[in-house]
Amino acid sequence: MFEAVIFDWDGTLANTLPVVVSVFQKVLRGVGCYVSDEFLVKRIGIGARNMFKDALRSNNILFDEKIIDDLMEKKTKIQLEILGQIQLFDGAIELLESLCPKLKLALATMSNRNIIDKMLKIKGLEGYFDFIITADEVSKPKPDPEVFLSCASNLRCQPEKCLVIEDSIFGVVAARKAKMRCIAIPSGAYSKAELEKENPDLIVDSLAETERILDFIFSSSKP
Numbered sequence: 001m002f003e004a005v006i007f008d009w010d011g012t013l014a015n016t017l018p019v020v021v022s023v024f025q026k027v028l029r030g031v032g033c034y035v036s037d038e039f040l041v042k043r044i045g046i047g048a049r050n051m052f053k054d055a056l057r058s059n060n061i062l063f064d065e066k067i068i069d070d071l072m073e074k075k076t077k078i079q080l081e082i083l084g085q086i087q088l089f090d091g092a093i094e095l096l097e098s099l100c101p102k103l104k105l106a107l108a109t110m111s112n113r114n115i116i117d118k119m120l121k122i123k124g125l126e127g128y129f130d131f132i133i134t135a136d137e138v139s140k141p142k143p144d145p146e147v148f149l150s151c152a153s154n155l156r157c158q159p160e161k162c163l164v165i166e167d168s169i170f171g172v173v174a175a176r177k178a179k180m181r182c183i184a185i186p187s188g189a190y191s192k193a194e195l196e197k198e199n200p201d202l203i204v205d206s207l208a209e210t211e212r213i214l215d216f217i218f219s220s221s222k223p
Contacts, residue, residue, distance in 0.1 A: 003161040009109035011167035011188020033059045041189040045168035047110040047141035091207035096128045106131040106151040142170040145178035172198040
């Protein structure tokens with residue numbers, strides 16, 4: 001039986017993809033860096049700092065950590081101004097409400113702390129999670145398992161008793177490395193076929209398949 005469920009945010013609980021890509025493009029164009037939307041989409045999940053670094057490298061633009069800090073500051077400022085445009089996926093609230101009384105819940109995201117805190121407040125989700133960890137609190141982004149292992153430790157659960165719900169291949173790989181089971185949802189940057197290659201335990205088309213997700217969680221005999 002699972003003791004905890006760990007959710008990703010971007011592309012899993014919230015449809016942030018259009019907003020995130022738009023903000024990155026605006027900041028990158030400001031420093032003369034041009035990449036395709038697909039370039040950015042396929043890197044969502046590795047953390048904003050690494051996304052900026054990859055984009056600058058692709059344009060042969062030299063940078064240091066101070067430059068990345070400046071880009072991060074600009075990104076956060078713009079993103080905070082348009083958080084109201086972000087919508088939760090259908091089924092997100094229903095799933096959280098079904099799980100909250102019965103299991104420990106965590107949020108493990110590569111978004112920044114100030115963005116997540118404000119977003120959760122706007123959407124009225126502050127009380128659902130027993131633990132929240134963001135990119136600001138980890139040294140290694142997904143696909144490293146650090147973010148998920150930190151959740152397990154803080155929730156006082158063995159990794160084997162934790163289930164991860166993710167939309168990205170980076171998240172699925174990180175869950176596997178953490179020895180956790182994983183439900184994948186092709187609601188973000190990756191297709192069902194791409195996620196299947198990483199061998200998640202279950203793939204659902206959307207969070208709206210609440211009954212199927214709950215059945216998997218509560219009927220699994222061994223975590």
